[in-house]
Amino acid sequence: MTKPIFFNAQHSPIGAFASFTLGERGPKGGFGHEIGKPADQNVYIGLENSEQEDVFDMLPFYGAPDGVLANYTPEEIAKQSKVTKTFSEGEIDRDYHPCIDTWHAGDLSFRITSPVKKIPDPAQASVAQLMDTLLPVVFVDITVDNTECDKPRKVCFGYGSTDSQKDFALHYLQHHHKDMNSLNGIGSGRNLAIVSCNGPKDPVHARVGFEIETLLTLKEEPTTSLGGCAVLVATVEPGVEKTLRFAVCFHRQGIVTSGMDASYFYTKWWKTVRDVASYAVENHERLVMEWQMPDTNLLIVKQLSANQNFQLTHAIHSYYGSTQLLQLEDGKPFWIVNEGEYRMINTLDLVVDHAFFELIMNPWTVRNNLEAFAETHSYYDQVSSPSNPKTLLDGGITFTHDMGVANHISPPQYSAYERPFLTDCFSYMSCEELTNWILTACMYISSTNDSDFVNHRLGLLKECLQSLVNRDHPDPKQRNGVMKLNSSRTQGGAEITTYDSLDTSLGQATENIYIAGKCWASYLALEKVLRDANATDEADLAATQAELCAQTMVASIDASSNLFPAIINTTTPHPARIIPAIEALVYPLFTGRKDALSFDGKFAAYLKALTQHLQSILQPGICLFEDGGWKLSSTSDNSWLSKIYLCQFVAREILKQSASDKADAAHVGWLTSPKNTYWAWSDQIIAGVALGSKYYPRGVTSILWCLEGDL
Amino acid sequence: MTKPIFFNAQHSPIGAFASFTLGERGPKGGFGHEIGKPADQNVYIGLENSEQEDVFDMLPFYGAPDGVLANYTPEEIAKQSKVTKTFSEGEIDRDYHPCIDTWHAGDLSFRITSPVKKIPDPAQASVAQLMDTLLPVVFVDITVDNTECDKPRKVCFGYGSTDSQKDFALHYLQHHHKDMNSLNGIGSGRNLAIVSCNGPKDPVHARVGFEIETLLTLKEEPTTSLGGCAVLVATVEPGVEKTLRFAVCFHRQGIVTSGMDASYFYTKWWKTVRDVASYAVENHERLVMEWQMPDTNLLIVKQLSANQNFQLTHAIHSYYGSTQLLQLEDGKPFWIVNEGEYRMINTLDLVVDHAFFELIMNPWTVRNNLEAFAETHSYYDQVSSPSNPKTLLDGGITFTHDMGVANHISPPQYSAYERPFLTDCFSYMSCEELTNWILTACMYISSTNDSDFVNHRLGLLKECLQSLVNRDHPDPKQRNGVMKLNSSRTQGGAEITTYDSLDTSLGQATENIYIAGKCWASYLALEKVLRDANATDEADLAATQAELCAQTMVASIDASSNLFPAIINTTTPHPARIIPAIEALVYPLFTGRKDALSFDGKFAAYLKALTQHLQSILQPGICLFEDGGWKLSSTSDNSWLSKIYLCQFVAREILKQSASDKADAAHVGWLTSPKNTYWAWSDQIIAGVALGSKYYPRGVTSILWCLEGDL
Known part of the structure; x- marks a missing residue:
């Protein structure tokens, strides 16, 4: 088969009814929560060009400008922009596995890690085991190979909404009146956070504003958060390879159902998305390693054909996007698989x-x-x-x-x-x-x-x-x-x-x-x-x-x-x-x-x-x-x-x-x-x-x- | 001036950042919550034709079929439908006041009552006073004059979403595993309820399904709730005039802000939208009467010109739609007016x-x-x-x-x-x-x-x-x-x-x-x-x-x-x-x-x-x-x-x-x-x-x- 590259895949925590969906060209992926379709957001993943400052080579996962419903293609946007241009399709490769999905383009690698782990029976498991399995997070690693380049290069990961009225306000995770500067990243209301897991040696700057082009070329860090576009920007020094890590965190508090009252099981341990983000930052190294391999040898040792393997991998990704582990009022688990688009x-x-x-x-x-x-x-x-x-x-x-x-x-x-x-x-x-x-x-x-x-x-x-x-x-x-x-x-x-x-x-x-x-x-x-x-x-x-x-x-x-x-x-x-x-x-x-x-x-x-x-x-x-x-x-x-x-x-x-x-x-x-x-x-x-x-x-x-x- | 009829007006509780917006032709109104624009829903308000059974004369506040984003006009829909037709514009009149907005068409009157009341200082007021002012509800009265007709006629009030994936599931308020049949009406997730305030003598049937035409002509009450359209249907006997009353209830639980933690002030008394609905049903007669007059004589006794009066009335409606009374973690009030579309x-x-x-x-x-x-x-x-x-x-x-x-x-x-x-x-x-x-x-x-x-x-x-x-x-x-x-x-x-x-x-x-x-x-x-x-x-x-x-x-x-x-x-x-x-x-x-x-x-x-x-x-x-x-x-x-x-x-x-x-x-x-x-x-x-x-x-x-x- 011709190797498929540009298809949406769901990348999901277990039981969070959430997905960082990515792969279809255009503003067709993003961070979906309790919906039976992609979130239709712009996702910005790019690396500054090795020759042209303030010009970014981007993966083609964006299109319509933020806040505008018109359905622009990445190519149309690129024509209008002097800042962003998409990699040509021939430059982009993809490795798609059950737990890991990686895009390679030029000196950039972008990898999403999502768990395929056995959930221990809550009636018997330790809290620690459950937390490490049910953490409502997917991890993102961005590797930049700048070893052949003598200039510092900026790398970015962000997103923009095409429907600003239905989404919550973007903001800086740094900014909480009672918890200033403990986290670094982007929040959207109380349900989504993209947190930097990198230490102070690898500074990452969160930026919120109206359009990606402006945010990528700012010379000073913004202090305000008006606008429907958010991006995390870091700089990779000349001559080095560097990996930056982020956690995409989902959370919904309180009772989430009608007809019968239930809340997410993970709220036993994490009351807010900030709690989730803190846990992700503290444990990212260990968890990414643990999550990179599926929790069943069946998926590792079996010799399926490439066509079979693709279908099984794709099906598992979509399965987890529909899973939802709730707890009833007595604290007992209530396992749900939602029926895809029909929910x-x-x-x-x-x-x-x-x-x-x-x-x-x-x-x-x-x-x-x-x-x-x-x-x-x-x-x-x-x-x-x-x-x-x-x-x-x-x-x-x-x-x-x-x-x-x-x-x-x-x-x-x-x-x-x-x-x-x-x-x-x-x-x-x-x-x-x-x-x-x-x-x-x-x-x-x-x-x-x-x-x-x-x-x-x-x-x-x-x-x-x-x-x-x-x-x-x-x-x-x-x-x-x-x-x-x-x-x-x-x-x-x-x-x-x-x-x-x-x-x-x-x-x-x-x-x-x-x-x-x-x-x-x-x-x-x-x-x-x-x-x-x-x-x-x-x-x-x-x-x-x-x-x-x-x-x-x-x-x-x-x-x-x-x-x-x-x-x-x-x-x-x-x-x-x-x-x-x-x-x-x-x-x-x-x-x-x-x-x-x-x-x-x-x-x-x-x-x-x-x-x-x-x-x-x-x-x-x-x-x-x-x-x-x-x-x-x-x-x-x-x-x-x-x-x-x-x-x-x-x-x-x-x-x-x-x-x-x-x-x-x-x-x-x-x-x-x-x-x-x-x-x-x-x-x-x-x-x-x-x-x-x-x-x-x-x-x-x-x-x-x-x-x-x-x- | 030519009397304006077809313009959106916000009809809002005080401090709930919510609005039942209505008046623009097409699917341009509906139940908006924490958004800076109308909800763009179909709103169905109609009365069965006095001569043709199962044909409804509707106010023109709908258009796109539910779940479809295409922007049909009411006239285009009507052409496709044998069940719904809109009143001609000449048949429709509107009385627009600060607390009351009433449409009259044929034998149908549709009135929304929303409060223009002084909020007593929470530091001094009684709970009862506060509850009666801050109840996150607007009331709807539908009066049918069937005195000249010798047939029973059905009357309906409902709505449909044009974006089913971003809304919560419609359901019957009757159906809660721990509270069956205590309420009668329609719920949408945990944030919205339209409850019937009418007693068993005036039966109202809640129906949920895919399209208004089917729901209006059902001969048996449905038991299931799949679909993006919901409607309340009642029958008015021959030769009588009857008024049916509903409460549109808004609610959002828990902490609703980021950056600093705050929840809605009304959650002190109402933990869920069902609590709100129960209070509305119990107190609707008294509250509608109290809410029909503004709480300041300025709006009653002042002789403004018609043009001035219209603008002041319109401004007050929009003002309340932006109000949001929260409480901080210590329970103290935090008064917010949101800045319209900019929020x-x-x-x-x-x-x-x-x-x-x-x-x-x-x-x-x-x-x-x-x-x-x-x-x-x-x-x-x-x-x-x-x-x-x-x-x-x-x-x-x-x-x-x-x-x-x-x-x-x-x-x-x-x-x-x-x-x-x-x-x-x-x-x-x-x-x-x-x-x-x-x-x-x-x-x-x-x-x-x-x-x-x-x-x-x-x-x-x-x-x-x-x-x-x-x-x-x-x-x-x-x-x-x-x-x-x-x-x-x-x-x-x-x-x-x-x-x-x-x-x-x-x-x-x-x-x-x-x-x-x-x-x-x-x-x-x-x-x-x-x-x-x-x-x-x-x-x-x-x-x-x-x-x-x-x-x-x-x-x-x-x-x-x-x-x-x-x-x-x-x-x-x-x-x-x-x-x-x-x-x-x-x-x-x-x-x-x-x-x-x-x-x-x-x-x-x-x-x-x-x-x-x-x-x-x-x-x-x-x-x-x-x-x-x-x-x-x-x-x-x-x-x-x-x-x-x-x-x-x-x-x-x-x-x-x-x-x-x-x-x-x-x-x-x-x-x-x-x-x-x-x-x-x-x-x-x-x-x-x-x-x-x-x-x-x-x-x-x-x-x-x-x-x-x-x-």
Whole structure:
């Protein structure tokens, strides 16, 4: 591939719902806090030219003058400016890793370090461990190689806002009436600080004003702070190489949510952004060293292809930008992953996908999510047949799609998303969310052997089984293992799936081959947990349902093509072929049911048929785009990378299909297309364009690639 | 005049730095919090058509669909919508008063009530009194006259955001996990709530979703809150008239400032916006009644012309939108008036102008400002002659231009605004701010007889006198009463005046006839305070300086024209003629020096010359625009309404000049020109266009008009 350079990446602390986003040309990055998009600020990174005094070579991350909304390009600005000019693109290189992102241009290197660390369980960890992991900071190192130059050269790092009215006042960190001169840097209100970590031997000057050109060429340090542009300026002496270090600090005080009261967990230790900045200054050397390596060997020793590695790295960056660790009024942690541009809270159909990553990094967050759904965001419903919606049958417990949106916790038993009366987007996902809670819980149990959780939630797990069985049919004689009934919450509408924006091939829940697969995997997972807990009757019921489900699916195969239909048992067969027919095969691997994946075991027919199905549909014109990228449904151009990653893993690891690099190259091509690079990692790509689920956390399903061969 | 209807007005609680701004057509109003401009939201106010079900006649305060930045007009939206259509403009009338602003259209009346109340001194007032004044709420009443209609009709009030990412999640106030169903309405994050004050007999339904059309025509109440549009909907039965009441509640918790820590004063009583909403619901009947009348008879009994009345009303609305009452860490009040679009804090050259209003309404806030400047935002400088800037002479104490910007308190001894090395905008105003503190202090003393303040600040008042004298010249022999020396803070630049964006006729401080007038008034005011305090030597010095100053000014009159020059003693006389030569005459009236305004007293020559000056320059081509509006300087098209108001008062009340309505009509014309109506009241009008000091508090100098004849 052509090495991608100019794409936004999120650089984020863990759990601060914050990102220093950088990489897209123009005023398209900056310091975003609790938003589902880049902050659209000018970011100024530059080095004085070795020959021309007061002329700066800049990285191209700025455009519109500060305070002006017009959308100038860096080139247009440069034409107007005698002070700043951008490096030519050929001069700029970039090294992009999970914890480190570095730009090189001329004698300048600019590096952002952000943590990929395991969060110790707050119930057991020391405060010191937690502080070093949850510090709401990303570090910036700027290295200037001035060894070949006989002049002092200034180097700068700063930013400007393109919407001064919605931002808080820029000011000097030096200036606090009760704490003068203890910090050196730039503040913006109480939520952001860029602090110099350098000692008095390496003087750094903070400057605030109206425009970057003036600030860079000042001959005296300003004392006032009016204006929407701020920059830190230092001088590198002739003949030396020097590294300057800064910490970008985020903070939000007090209760930050509505609907239910919660504050950031880090406010236990840091009451203000100045506290954060002080800690960063004191500990920067140690922390930057610790943060430069990810906290899991999986990301270090695995030999992924370059295309795989790029996607995994990119996904991890976006994931952390959506994380938000809060504390409830009792001080207990409340782990949230926000849903990218949509900012929905702990969307359960993402939780199940994120679990592969979290069970490696922070298993306690998985239990935290499971318990939160059980406590506040579960509900009981009834069910009914699409053909007879008014006759309500016994349903059972299930879980909401999400727990709210944009820092608003939705009320008990309700999501922000789901609405009645609908048959497509925004309808209920009652059955899929039930499988998602079951599968996440069983993966958690299998991964951690947390007997306390099993003991505490055994009753709920049994209820989940009964609820899932009832969604097949409350009458045992009418069961075939597959979900056939809609929740009464739809009020006559129809349940949908996580693939809410696709056509019915993946959007309709009842009798969907994708949902059927998840039911099958849920029964298998429940059978294991319940049998281990000596709940033999329930385990037997689960086993029966799994077998019924597999039989029904295999029986649905279209005899003429040997392919699974997207929707089974329709009188008029749905024409779509879908890759996610294989998706649920991932779960037996992580719920202690590897036995079910044996090609000569109980489900051999199902596995062989899925292998045949996948081989047949991974063809141009069916489930491959022209560029070789995977097309989840043959009847929709909307394809989701997070799910492609998961299905790629299933194809290779379980169905033993070989993989060419062509698909990965195509997927990298989607992410690095200029149409999409503003949004960092995005999920929903419609014919090559990110049109939904942008700036999204879900791509960490690619962590599965690191496990291939080891399971 | 043609009655103005469609102009933005701020409707604000007292001291909450918040405004429900409404009146400009399109998505140009809404709920602004700590910003210096309208919030640019869609505001939906409408009544179901008497003949067509599910068709709403709307006031035209919306445009761009929610979440979309495109700038649609209401007419364009209406074309696309079968649900909403705007009333035709001829159907809409508006009654605009200081406390009440009412739109009438068809059978709909929409009224906003905002307080114009005296804030009792927190050091003495009861909590109940303070709460009823400082409640961060404006009330909305919607009256529907359905007496002539035989159908039930729905009525709605709501809003939508045009920038969903920068706003907080909309939600139902009913939904708080620990406080379900105690409130009914719409919340946005933790900072805004629109609560229904109506009882269960008048059901109001809160709805949140993506677009107003869908929400208005829902047949079932939604349970979820995804989307950027929220609306409250009620039904008025056939044949009745009904009034529905809502409270728009603002709140910001915790410390809200940087540089120095302060929180909103109202957080003493209301910890959250829900607390505010509860208080509003409980007390709405009483408070709306109390708030409907201003707390000063001046605004009720004074017979101003319609044009005057409009300007005073408009100015008061904008003033309150800039007010912000905070508390410091010790719980003591910190009164702030923000500087309109610039958001600078307590700009001292505005404080002196606002004092006319505040000494009527809330004298304690004037002392609060004076003490704050004395404690933290004063400094000592040296001075030097423009002709010999490097020779520094004794200066003295003076005060900063402001105390910070946009919730950032600037460091001790420094403003956010003033910078060294300059000769125009953003230079220091050291001498003018000294006169502003002196004049404000002496007006405060004269108005309140606060002997505690005099005792506490007598030393400072003496220092101020010496500092002002030194800015004439430290050497008594070289004094002529006029400011001639620049502050060393300018570092070789030149001091400016509050008229920072005008040319040198009003922008240059040294030897400016406007500043000279303020020095004269300051000496007179100080003489009185010091003599009353038995500081006879200092009082004599002040008296001498006042006389010297007047003599110098009178001596500067251009013999050929009998006019004052703008800048005196220049070798090449400045060609400008300026109205503010008369401005400082206002101060003797309010500092107990009415004696100095006698036409047969000590300053008769000065007064007669100013009368002659004013008469001569208030002519088209000199200091009148073609439309009859006042032009402060003959050499600049930039004219400032707040200062015009003040000088109109001086002209009539002190110089006994008759006033025609033509100027007032012209000034109303400026404010109500479609170019300017977005910005509510604005100060700097350049040839009819508001190009600076928009959305501004300073117009309350027009309160002086209510005092004419009574002083």
